[in-house]
Amino acid sequence: MKRWLPSPLMSAFLLVLWLMLNQSIEPAHLLLGALLAIAIPRLVAPLRPTPVRVARPLTIVRLIVYALIEILRSCFNVCTLILFGGGRLNSQFIRIPLDLRDRHGLAVLACIINSTPGTVWVEIIPGSHDLALHVFDLHDADWWVNMIKTRLEQPLIDIFEQEQS
Template identity: 40%
Template sequence: MRRWLPSPSLSVALLVFWLLLNHSASPGQVLLGAALALAIPLLARRMDHEHCPTGSLRGVPRLAVVFAWDIIRSNLIVAAQVLGPESRIRPGFVWVPLDIGNLRGITVLASMISLTPGTLSVVLTDDRRHLLVHALHLDDADALVRQIKTRYETPLMEVFP
């Protein structure tokens, strides 16, 4: 049973949240929600097989404030870029070398990058040493790498050693 349903409580929670998000308990939504509730824990189980310890949580409040500020600031910047002349936008890709090795830490880092308007995590190399990031506007690739490493990766390395 555990093989096909590794986390029954997570599966139930996913199904309930799916139905709440869709404001519907139609048979189709229940079926799709049940499929997701079975598939997501199976896919997430991979992280449980790896040793992904959690370290000190002291830096989490500061990281949350930095992240919230970056989201607000980035929203304003992206809005100005989108409403301005298209010729001023210079999208680009940059490889971010990773010092963090913890899979959960890498997942949180990639999520934070994707949740910040104007940036998107694209791919993680197989060896987990580099993350490809797309930026809506890329003036200085080195500055973006420095910003990601100092504002996000370094604090996350405390939480996910």
């Protein structure tokens, strides 16, 4: 069954979508929709990411709260700097050593950092596992390193890299 329908839910969705777009349940539309519902998931199966095992779902809630607080705090700070800053910016790059290795966790960390106004994930520095981070107005590099390591990276390690109980 998995050979013909690697993703049965996606196949069912595609068939229903095809029939809705054509506004018909004639046999020809049913047949073409079924062919598409079988062919498309088989063709895109190699493009699907590796499965994710998520541990500690309550940690996800804590991470979301931390991320939202940081995003709101940064929104306020960047807005204040732009409106009332008078050009006193200290824009710099900093290096943050990462212990997180899971690709999914790194992707989530990149999304959070890039959603935070005033910060941009630049790259993982080749030859090390340090994150190059650009900060719009840097006053305390140690605060940024500590915040990312404790409030963002550690929950992601707990979520993606710990064994499930």
